Amino acid sequence: MAKGTLAVVLPIRGSLQPSAYEALTAGKALAGFLGESFDAVVVSGSRGAEFAKDLAARGPGRVHLIENPAFENFSDEACAAPLKRLIEKEGYARVVVVSTINGRLLAARLSAALNAGIAADVWGLSAEGGRVTAKRSLYGGNLIGDFAFASERQVILIQPLSFERAQPQASPGQVVPADSAPGSARAQFVSFEPQPAGEIDLGSAERVVSGGRGLGNADGFKMIRELARVLGAAVGASRAVVDSGWIPYRHQVGLTGRTVRPKLYVACGISGQIQHLAGMSSAANIVAINTDPDCPMMKLASIAVPGDVNEIVPQLIAELKKRKGA
Amino acid sequence: MALNIVVCVKNTPATTALAVDPSTGKAKLDGIQFALNPFDEYAVEEAVRIKERFPGAKTTALALGPERAEGAVREAIARGVDAGAVAVLPGWEESPYAAAIGLAKAILKLHAESPVHLVLFGKSTNDVASGLVGALVAARLDWPAVISVKKIDAVDEKEATVHRMMEDGVDLVKTPLPAVIGTVKEINDPRLPSLKGKMAAKKAELKIYRDADLGVGAEADAALKAVSLAKLSPFPPRPAGVRVDGVSPQDKAQKLVAILAERRVI
Numbered sequence: 001m002a003k004g005t006l007a008v009v010l011p012i013r014g015s016l017q018p019s020a021y022e023a024l025t026a027g028k029a030l031a032g033f034l035g036e037s038f039d040a041v042v043v044s045g046s047r048g049a050e051f052a053k054d055l056a057a058r059g060p061g062r063v064h065l066i067e068n069p070a071f072e073n074f075s076d077e078a079c080a081a082p083l084k085r086l087i088e089k090e091g092y093a094r095v096v097v098v099s100t101i102n103g104r105l106l107a108a109r110l111s112a113a114l115n116a117g118i119a120a121d122v123w124g125l126s127a128e129g130g131r132v133t134a135k136r137s138l139y140g141g142n143l144i145g146d147f148a149f150a151s152e153r154q155v156i157l158i159q160p161l162s163f164e165r166a167q168p169q170a171s172p173g174q175v176v177p178a179d180s181a182p183g184s185a186r187a188q189f190v191s192f193e194p195q196p197a198g199e200i201d202l203g204s205a206e207r208v209v210s211g212g213r214g215l216g217n218a219d220g221f222k223m224i225r226e227l228a229r230v231l232g233a234a235v236g237a238s239r240a241v242v243d244s245g246w247i248p249y250r251h252q253v254g255l256t257g258r259t260v261r262p263k264l265y266v267a268c269g270i271s272g273q274i275q276h277l278a279g280m281s282s283a284a285n286i287v288a289i290n291t292d293p294d295c296p297m298m299k300l301a302s303i304a305v306p307g308d309v310n311e312i313v314p315q316l317i318a319e320l321k322k323r324k325g326a
Numbered sequence: 327m328a329l330n331i332v333v334c335v336k337n338t339p340a341t342t343a344l345a346v347d348p349s350t351g352k353a354k355l356d357g358i359q360f361a362l363n364p365f366d367e368y369a370v371e372e373a374v375r376i377k378e379r380f381p382g383a384k385t386t387a388l389a390l391g392p393e394r395a396e397g398a399v400r401e402a403i404a405r406g407v408d409a410g411a412v413a414v415l416p417g418w419e420e421s422p423y424a425a426a427i428g429l430a431k432a433i434l435k436l437h438a439e440s441p442v443h444l445v446l447f448g449k450s451t452n453d454v455a456s457g458l459v460g461a462l463v464a465a466r467l468d469w470p471a472v473i474s475v476k477k478i479d480a481v482d483e484k485e486a487t488v489h490r491m492m493e494d495g496v497d498l499v500k501t502p503l504p505a506v507i508g509t510v511k512e513i514n515d516p517r518l519p520s521l522k523g524k525m526a527a528k529k530a531e532l533k534i535y536r537d538a539d540l541g542v543g544a545e546a547d548a549a550l551k552a553v554s555l556a557k558l559s560p561f562p563p564r565p566a567g568v569r570v571d572g573v574s575p576q577d578k579a580q581k582l583v584a585i586l587a588e589r590r591v592i
């Protein structure tokens with residue numbers, strides 16, 4: 001019988017993402033419910049020892065290090081082979097990965113290779129009688145599904161910002177080098193074009209400031225970006241303004257855009273149609289600034305500010321700057 | 327050999343505002359209209375655009391699920407796809423894990439008739455919403471996969487070069503074919519079904535694969551039970567919010583900042 005939980009960490013472009021620490025928390029909790037061991041593995045092209053040491057300080061009993069220049073630019077095919085060997089050799093039953101583009105591809109390969117049931121965008125985990133249940137949202141974030149696993153092995157993709165980030169602990173785990181021969185990859189990375197400097201990724205942002213049609217025109221995003229900058233937030237948008245060409249698609253929040261789960265979501269001139277709410281309704285605090293006090297976003301909001309965005313947002317920026325300066 | 331493209335589509339509830347049916351513990355679907363999953367519109371449009379670029383290219387829409395799954399296939403044909411196939415496996419559409427097993431078998435059937443070069447998918451569905459099926463199908467077929475594709479640059483029968491939208495920017499990726507490509511909304515602007523397309527959709531004779539044709543009988547139990555929906559529930563209502571009133575925009579802004587500071591979110 002397979003036993004034990006393994007968190008798989010995939011650094012991207014030579015750096016470790018804070019969401020890796022969330023996978024450690026999720027994996028350790030799961031192993032705790034089941035009374036089994038918890039380990040991690042990092043698959044890295046470089047700086048592997050450094051990453052493994054960092055992870056080992058935050059909860060896992062062991063951190064396997066799979067390091068090879070072949071992993072510098074992520075390839076699901078290259079990574080899946082050594083991970084499958086490790087999981088089979090050590091007999092792990094559960095694999096926890098963060099739901100990113102890379103995580104999804106890799107998790108799918110592992111699921112098929114191990115005939116392991118899989119669930120993505122999981123934000124809650126429990127286990128009873130040795131059986132794991134994963135909670136995730138369905139139907140545009142309107143309903144919660146409890147997914148029960150019956151396969152011997154399970155692959156769980158966790159939603160960013162759904163679990164706390166594991167902190168360094170008194171007694172670190174052990175780093176152990178693992179067989180690092182890559183699988184042969186057919187799809188090949190060619191080049192990368194980073195998004196504009198200073199832009200924060202929506203999916204893992206703790207704060208998001210979004211603009212909608214209520215901004216009036218594309219220029220309105222100047223003040224939205226400024227507000228985001230002073231708050232250290234990512235910039236989001238409704239589909240209406242993306243379709244109008246006010247801001248690129250990568251900023252769209254909602255059913256056909258990104259799903260976010262920040263501590264703070266500031267919706268400026270967004271009515272809150274169901275397809276927009278699909279992407280943000282599980283934010284911890286929602287601020288709505290809107291001239292229509294009865295629109296769905298104002299009703300949903302934790303803090304509703306009735307008024308014109310063009311008047312309130314500049315004042316808000318000024319207040320936040322004052323506070324920072326103080 | 328001309329390009330042969332399969333686009334996988336799902337027939338899903340046309341609304342996401344669904345209630346839980348207490349008798350089944352699943353979403354209440356009676357009286358609900360079904361339609362082509364909105365994300366699949368982009369995959370279908372992309373298949374049609376590639377076909378328009380490559381005279382002789384062939385496109386087939388493939389769906390999996392109960393009999394009504396063919397609705398999505400016919401809608402894809404109305405939007406310009408040439409032919410359709412349905413893997414009739416009721417209940418399998420509820421599990422991304424099982425759906426991928428069934429779809430991969432159906433793709434192999436199509437592949438045996440005429441080699442498939444590209445399999446296109448939408449980003450996710452508006453029902454189960456795993457965003458996993460494309461990647462899982464590629465894994466089952468042992469074909470390469472690129473998901474989150476916002477642009478297909480170059481494609482021929484041998485390889486494709488695509489732009490992949492990542493969390494931190496855009497990757498350029500080259501893959502040999504056959505391969506699975508998952509699309510995102512930015513890839514195109516889907517056209518509406520044409521009158522001619524709607525006529526073709528009505529008349530089209532679809533290939534129907536049942537479990538015996540696909541040889542999934544022995545695997546069915548394990549595939550469906552590996553991971554299954556045990557309980558469906560509505561989100562608890564959010565705690566009631568506060569309203570920030572004030573004599574001026576500045577007054578409101580000050581009060582808002584005070585609340586945010588008190589809640590430690592700034």
Ligand SMILES: Cc1cc2nc3c(=O)[nH]c(=O)nc-3n(C[C@H](O)[C@H](O)[C@H](O)COP(=O)(O)OP(=O)(O)OC[C@H]3O[C@@H](n4cnc5c(N)ncnc54)[C@H](O)[C@@H]3O)c2cc1C
Pocket residue numbers: 211212213214215237238239240241252253254255256257258268269270271272273274275276279289290291292295307308309310364
């Ligand atoms: C299949 C499908 C998928 C979709 N996917 C998405 C998605 O992913 N994301 C998404 O966002 N939408 C999506 N939509 C679209 C969605 O239904 C709405 O059309 C869209 O969210 C509306 O955007 P909005 O709130 O900016 O605009 P509107 O609905 O026009 O709202 C504008 C708001 O601004 C307020 N306002 C106006 N002037 C001011 C002012 N001066 N100050 C303050 N407030 C002001 C108004 O009171 C109103 O509440 C989808 C739709 C469909 C059918």
